[in-house]
Amino acid sequence: MDAVLHPSMGDILLRLLLAVIAGGVIGINRETQGHSAGFRTTIILCLASALAMIQANILMSLHGRALDSFVMLDTMRLPLGILTGVGFIGAGIIFKNANHISGVTTAATFWVVTVIGLCFGGGQFFLGITGTLICIVVLYFFKKIDFKLPRDQHALVVLVTTDKLCVPPDLSLLIQPLGYQVKFIQAFWENTHSMMHYKYKITWKTATEHCIMPNKLISCLNEHYQIVSFEQY
Numbered sequence: 001m002d003a004v005l006h007p008s009m010g011d012i013l014l015r016l017l018l019a020v021i022a023g024g025v026i027g028i029n030r031e032t033q034g035h036s037a038g039f040r041t042t043i044i045l046c047l048a049s050a051l052a053m054i055q056a057n058i059l060m061s062l063h064g065r066a067l068d069s070f071v072m073l074d075t076m077r078l079p080l081g082i083l084t085g086v087g088f089i090g091a092g093i094i095f096k097n098a099n100h101i102s103g104v105t106t107a108a109t110f111w112v113v114t115v116i117g118l119c120f121g122g123g124q125f126f127l128g129i130t131g132t133l134i135c136i137v138v139l140y141f142f143k144k145i146d147f148k149l150p151r152d153q154h155a156l157v158v159l160v161t162t163d164k165l166c167v168p169p170d171l172s173l174l175i176q177p178l179g180y181q182v183k184f185i186q187a188f189w190e191n192t193h194s195m196m197h198y199k200y201k202i203t204w205k206t207a208t209e210h211c212i213m214p215n216k217l218i219s220c221l222n223e224h225y226q227i228v229s230f231e232q233y
Contacts, residue, residue, distance in 0.1 A: 007123065012054055019050035019120040022132040023113055029139045030109060037093065037106050042113045045086065049117025052082045057122060079118050086114045109139070150205040155214070156185075157202055158228040159221065160195045168198045169225065180204045180217055197228060 007015070023046030024039060031038030059075040090107030112135050119128035161169055171182045185199040204214065213232065221227055 007054065007057065011123070015050055015054060015120045015123065016047065018125065018128060019046045019117045022046055022116050022120065022128060025132065026109065026113055026116075026135055026139065029136070030106065035106055037110070042109065045110060046113045046117035046120075049079070049082055049114045050121035052078050053118045053121025079121075082118070083111070083114060086110050105139075109135075153204050153206050153214075153232070155202045155217075155230060155232040157200045157221065157230050159198050159200070159225040160190075160228055161198070161225050166196050171200060171202075171221075174224065175202070175217060175220060178216060178220065180214075 020043055023043035026046075027039040027042030030042065056075040056078045059078075090110045093110075094103040094107055112131065116128050116131045116135070119125075119131060159169065166187070168184050168187055171184075175182055181203045183201045183203075185201055187196055187198050189195075190197050202217065204217070218227065218230065
């Protein structure tokens with residue numbers, strides 16, 4: 001315990017070195033995938049966290065209140081403040097575009113790198129190394145599993161039909177056998193074409209998070225109706 005709260009110069013260097021290595025190894029994954037917050041960013045975060053925790057450990061001997069002072073020193077506020085600050089940084093890099101949210105993994109990586117840095121800075125080498133290894137496994141190998149998980153894709157389709165009864169076409173019998181789910185949204189009159197338009201929301205699952213044009217669906221709809229618009233999101 002004394003070595004943790006009163007680290008020697010060699011112990012401090014070892015803690016900082018392990019923090020830099022852990023941040024660098026995790027950052028390589030983000031850098032090679034083209035993320036703006038990559039190699040150097042994760043190193044700096046992990047290093048800053050380790051420095052804060054080392055400083056908190058050194059100040060532990062001053063914990064409490066001196067007889068001639070009214071000030072109570074809470075050294076753990078320093079690492080807790082680091083975690084809070086990283087939380088704000090992470091929130092700033094999360095973006096939402098329609099139904100697609102990006103930056104969540106990067107924000108989570110920032111937070112776990114900070115915690116790993118605090119572990120090394122506090123002298124908890126086993127905990128820091130274990131956390132680093134688990135994080136590497138999740139970022140490098142679990143991504144292959146993540147790509148294979150089915151994801152919902154959506155599209156808004158506007159159709160017109162030659163039917164003069166102004167009854168919304170029942171697309172479920174047509175496209176549900178192909179693996180698509182459909183929901184009727186609204187019918188509206190378009191003066192430009194002097195025809196009734198029907199709007200639907202179509203949902204299906206794919207094994208990729210990227211929007212891939214469902215050519216089979218479009219071909220099927222084109223055989224029976226005229227597609228006015230097809231907006232995928």
